[in-house]
């Protein structure tokens with residue numbers, strides 16, 4: 001994915017990868033679509049069975065390959081299709097957020113959310129908020145600059 | 151020391167253990183030794199230069215040691231925490247190990263130093279160590295010890311926390327660009343016990359294997375994530391790193407988070423559940439929309 005992202009803020013179109021669970025957020029995102037809600041077109045959805053299946057490494061990989069922001073979203077607590085995947089994920093991402101932040105990835109580039117199958121509106125909000133926030137931060141050029149220095 | 155040697159001789163003679171893993175004199179200070187013959191028990195030593203965390207030899211990944219089954223290991227209080235970790239995560243059966251606990255007042259940074267404990271020579275892992283003797287032990291040896299000297303150093307976690315993300319990125323890039331991807335940090339670690347490490351998987355390849363800053367960063371972020379609730383802070387990875395990357399700094403940051411959020415403290419009690427395998431319904435989630 002050779003990225004030709006302009007560093008010019010005005011023409012910058014953030015690329016955001018969204019890792020979502022199959023049962024809640026994916027269905028919620030589908031609802032947002034079928035309800036014809038207006039959403040920023042910057043988000044690419046990657047569907048997984050459960051937030052418990054979302055390895056923090058996915059986030060790193062997305063950034064490595066040129067994402068400017070990442071969304072991780074799944075079922076609300078108590079709603080997990082597999083009972084407890086989201087509780088495990090919550091612990092894991094609490095740590096990942098701190099570790100990644102400590103190593104220099106701005107936590108503002110990562111959104112974590114619970115979006116249920118009926119919350120199409122909330123999904124649209126998450127997408128729009130994240131896009132606006134990342135737009136404001138500008139491109140995540142750190143990885144591209146890394147290429148230049150080696 | 152004599153008591154230790156006598157005990158080892160006895161354990162090997164009556165076959166309570168098939169090997170005693172301890173420290174012996176090497177060309178550059180103490181080094182790990184494996185004593186299998188009672189008549190070699192007098193090779194065992196213990197002093198402030200015995201820095202190695204020998205619990206790593208209980209890690210089932212060390213295939214050459216698995217056939218010994220019953221192993222006796224000499225442990226400092228901090229090493230006992232790693233043994234507890236291995237028992238907690240069902241990598242070792244408590245009944246398969248004989249733990250020879252040593253009273254300890256701190257060790258020096260590396261085994262080739264002269265052994266005099268001062269603020270300047272004390273190992274970073276000892277600076278805040280609260281335990282003078284291991285609770286998880288079958289035998290207790292050595293003299294009553296006083297607390298190790300408090301080493302003084304800048305609080306690097308606070309220093310990095312105060313930086314902007316871009317500055318932190320810069321800091322870690324400078325460190326990680328030296329990484330040669332020898333994976334010594336993993337090899338030495340008692341708690342890295344996967345048969346096949348994610349760093350060795352090539353289909354798909356999650357972590358680039360060449361020493362390039364991109365894969366280097368992925369590698370450390372991933373390893374630290376795998377160490378969440380597992381790392382016992384023994385500092386062996388940092389000591390093993392040939393290019394002196396301050397790995398302990400990231401691990402300490404992670405350990406702080408785990409402690410603050412989940413109330414988990416590294417201890418030598420194997421019955422405390424591992425925090426990343428557990429959850430609470432009311433775990434804090436202020437970062438989730």
Ligand code: SF4
Nearest residue numbers: 342344347348373376
């Ligand atoms: S780095 Fe992770 S995958 Fe590799 S051995 Fe350690 S715990 Fe296992």
Ligand code: SF4
Nearest residue numbers: 339381382384385387
């Ligand atoms: S300090 Fe390093 S070697 Fe020791 S348990 Fe933690 S990760 Fe493993």
Ligand code: SF4
Nearest residue numbers: 329330332333335391
């Ligand atoms: S020991 Fe150091 S150089 Fe080797 S892989 Fe680990 S961090 Fe890199």
